[in-house]
Amino acid sequence: MVVPLTAAHADEVIAIYQAGIDEGNATFETTAPAWEQFDTAKLAEHRFAALDEEGRVLGWVAATKVSDRCAYAGVVEHSVYVHPDARGRGVASALLKALVDSTEAAGIWTIQSGVFPENAASLAVHERAGFRVIGTRERIGRHHGRWRDVVLLERRSPAIS
Numbered sequence: 001m002v003v004p005l006t007a008a009h010a011d012e013v014i015a016i017y018q019a020g021i022d023e024g025n026a027t028f029e030t031t032a033p034a035w036e037q038f039d040t041a042k043l044a045e046h047r048f049a050a051l052d053e054e055g056r057v058l059g060w061v062a063a064t065k066v067s068d069r070c071a072y073a074g075v076v077e078h079s080v081y082v083h084p085d086a087r088g089r090g091v092a093s094a095l096l097k098a099l100v101d102s103t104e105a106a107g108i109w110t111i112q113s114g115v116f117p118e119n120a121a122s123l124a125v126h127e128r129a130g131f132r133v134i135g136t137r138e139r140i141g142r143h144h145g146r147w148r149d150v151v152l153l154e155r156r157s158p159a160i161s
């Protein structure tokens with residue numbers, strides 16, 4: 001079940017975030033933020049949690065604005081993280097569908113994300129969800145002291161013209 005992500009999910013969301021970070025191919029970040037920081041940064045209407053039958057969090061998706069310029073008012077950047085024990089059963093796909101639906105309903109036309117080229121699961125999930133590869137930014141940032149590339153992905157909504 002996919003539901004709006006609220007403070008009730010805070011601890012599990014941050015723990016899943018940290019688990020993804022610790023695997024080394026999810027983000028340049030090395031430590032998950034505190035809930036308060038996460039809560040402030042992520043758009044309230046475009047964040048969701050996937051829950052199991054007992055209400056445990058299996059994964060989450062959330063988006064941020066990319067710019068304050070009006071031309072980019074309909075462009076957001078997202079993150080999606082699934083608990084290591086819940087992968088490979090469509091949780092990320094369900095979360096991305098919820099995000100696509102909520103953003104399109106709000107008039108947001110583009111969702112973008114940066115993915116490390118080594119993150120095959122994320123590239124596959126996003127391709128399935130209708131994202132395209134824009135290109136690869138070479139040695140764009142240092143991660144644990146090592147320069148890394150990032151593949152830029154976007155989904156331009158066909159519903160908004």
Ligand SMILES: CC(C)(COP(=O)(O)OP(=O)(O)OC[C@H]1O[C@@H](n2cnc3c(N)ncnc32)[C@H](O)[C@@H]1OP(=O)(O)O)[C@@H](O)C(=O)NCCC(=O)NCCS
Pocket residue numbers: 020021023025026027079080081082083086087088089090091092093094113114115116119120121122124125126128
């Ligand atoms: C990337 C991630 C979110 C995928 O979550 P998931 O719930 O396992 O993905 P899904 O089960 O919804 O998979 C969706 C599709 O991607 C494919 N896929 C998933 N993992 C894959 C892998 N390792 N290799 C190839 N394809 C893969 C699935 O086959 C599925 O396609 P299908 O619907 O045609 O079968 C998860 O691996 C994760 O949390 N990783 C750590 C955090 C991270 O890297 N987040 C992304 C940051 S950009």
